[in-house]
Amino acid sequence: xxFEISGKFRNGETxxxxxxxxxxxxxxxxxxxxxxxIGSNHKVKRNLIKIxxxxxxxxx
Numbered sequence: 001x002x003f004e005i006s007g008k009f010r011n012g013e014t015x016x017x018x019x020x021x022x023x024x025x026x027x028x029x030x031x032x033x034x035x036x037x038i039g040s041n042h043k044v045k046r047n048l049i050k051i052x053x054x055x056x057x058x059x060x
Contacts, residue, residue, distance in 0.1 A: 002057040003030040009038055010048035027054050 006019040018038065024030035031054065035046050 001025065002059060003027060004053075004055050004057050005030060005034050005051060006053045007034075007049065007051040009042065009044050009050070011042060011044070015050075021057060030054060 002021055002023050004019065004021050006017070008015045008017050010016075020034055020037070022030045022033050024033055031051055034051065035049055038044055038049055039046060
């Protein structure tokens with residue numbers, strides 16, 4: 001199942017907006033994957049990542 005996750009994370013003094021499409025079994029796993037990806041790619045801790053919206057994506 002695909003989920004579209006949007007939110008923002010702290011990058012220095014500013015907040016950057018992001019939207020990611022993640023494949024996961026459920027919403028909880030999708031959120032964990034986003035925390036992991038953004039944390040490792042941008043060196044941001046979980047408390048500086050704010051997930052605002054999680055919605056399932058219809059697969060064609």
